[in-house]
Amino acid sequence: xxxxxxxxxxxxxxxxxxxxxxxxxxxxxxxxxxxxxxxxxxxxxxxxxxxxxxxxxxxxxxxxxxxxxxxxxxxxxxxxxxxxxxxxxxxxxxxxxxxxxxxxxxxxxxxxxxxxxxxxxxxxxxxxxxxxxxxxxxxxxxxxxxxxxxxx
Amino acid sequence: xxxxxxxxxxxxxxxxxxxxxxxxxxxxxxxxxxxxxxxxxxxxxxxxxxxxxxxxxxxxxxxxxxxxxxxxxxxxxxxxxxxxxxxxxxxxxxxxxxxxxxxxxxxxxxxxxxxxxxxxxxxxxxxxxxxxxxxxxxxxxxxxxxxxxxxx
DNA sequence: CTATCTGCAAAGTGTTTGCAGGGAT
DNA sequence: ATCCCTGCAAACACTTTGCAGATAG
Numbered sequence: 001x002x003x004x005x006x007x008x009x010x011x012x013x014x015x016x017x018x019x020x021x022x023x024x025x026x027x028x029x030x031x032x033x034x035x036x037x038x039x040x041x042x043x044x045x046x047x048x049x050x051x052x053x054x055x056x057x058x059x060x061x062x063x064x065x066x067x068x069x070x071x072x073x074x075x076x077x078x079x080x081x082x083x084x085x086x087x088x089x090x091x092x093x094x095x096x097x098x099x100x101x102x103x104x105x106x107x108x109x110x111x112x113x114x115x116x117x118x119x120x121x122x123x124x125x126x127x128x129x130x131x132x133x134x135x136x137x138x139x140x141x142x143x144x145x146x147x148x149x150x151x152x
Numbered sequence: 153x154x155x156x157x158x159x160x161x162x163x164x165x166x167x168x169x170x171x172x173x174x175x176x177x178x179x180x181x182x183x184x185x186x187x188x189x190x191x192x193x194x195x196x197x198x199x200x201x202x203x204x205x206x207x208x209x210x211x212x213x214x215x216x217x218x219x220x221x222x223x224x225x226x227x228x229x230x231x232x233x234x235x236x237x238x239x240x241x242x243x244x245x246x247x248x249x250x251x252x253x254x255x256x257x258x259x260x261x262x263x264x265x266x267x268x269x270x271x272x273x274x275x276x277x278x279x280x281x282x283x284x285x286x287x288x289x290x291x292x293x294x295x296x297x298x299x300x301x302x303x304x
Numbered sequence: 305c306t307a308t309c310t311g312c313a314a315a316g317t318g319t320t321t322g323c324a325g326g327g328a329t
Numbered sequence: 330a331t332c333c334c335t336g337c338a339a340a341c342a343c344t345t346t347g348c349a350g351a352t353a354g
Contacts, residue, residue: 143288
């Protein structure tokens with residue numbers, strides 16, 4: 001079983017469908033205006049694969065935090081970004097069309113790397129549906145530890 | 153592979169080591185006093201397998217929320233409870249010696265059930281250590297969806 | 305022109321801290 | 330009697346809301 005797992009294993013490589021242009025188009029279709037602040041936020045999401053925090057976006061865009069929260073809520077509603085939870089009670093979002101993956105969060109330097117799991121979780125979800133009659137809609141899975149540079 | 157997985161599968165059945173008595177003993181060993189509020193909190197943890205929130209503990213114990221937060225921090229420091237994250241920015245704790253498991257959170261009725269995964273995540277963690285040279289210390293994994301009663 | 309967007313201030317929610325009084329041992 | 334434990338109020342950090350003024354289309 002171990003060998004089969006290792007065999008299927010697969011590094012993260014994203015197939016992004018969403019580019020700045022497609023997102024802008026989607027915004028226009030929804031009668032949203034393309035303001036400088038909004039464009040900046042979209043660009044930041046397209047340039048970064050790790051989840052972005054409100055603090056980060058405020059510092060990069062110089063927008064008011066209120067506007068950033070509102071922008072994130074909008075992009076979430078339009079299905080452009082999705083929230084990610086690092087258990088630190090802060091909102092974070094990443095592009096929604098990234099291939100399904102999980103995060104490796106270094107508890108020392110806070111660096112975030114991505115990892116694509118094998119099929120394990122699909123098996124688990126199917127098992128849960130069968131055993132518990134629980135209909136799984138989503139899951140949160142993040143790994144915490146030391147990255148290569150910080151690893152003792 | 154599917155069959156093997158299903159084969160190993162395993163329902164949750166806890167082997168608790170921590171009882172009210174062992175926890176009280178551990179508190180005494182650490183020169184902590186056994187006050188009525190503290191005893192109540194310990195009893196609540198021993199009676200419930202689902203993670204307990206501050207609000208729940210305050211309502212059950214009639215303690216001040218400050219005291220509850222302090223008590224949780226203490227029990228956490230002594231290794232009696234551990235925090236659990238439901239991505240709702242609220243602190244939750246459960247007994248630490250429950251067999252390693254995960255949670256099925258119903259997004260409608262908020263009921264929390266437990267699920268013990270097969271070995272999948274161990275394989276994944278080993279893979280991560282090898283591929284990414286990332287030393288995994290812990291992970292957060294919670295499933296969200298509809299429980300049997302609330303299901304579709 | 306006008307509906308959407310923005311910044312500011314203020315309120316809301318959950319958590320933490322400081323301090324003085326109260327209680328377990 | 331000692332020192333830990335407790336409640337209260339106030340501070341904190343993050344998020345949300347209301348509103349008046351600014352601006353993309």
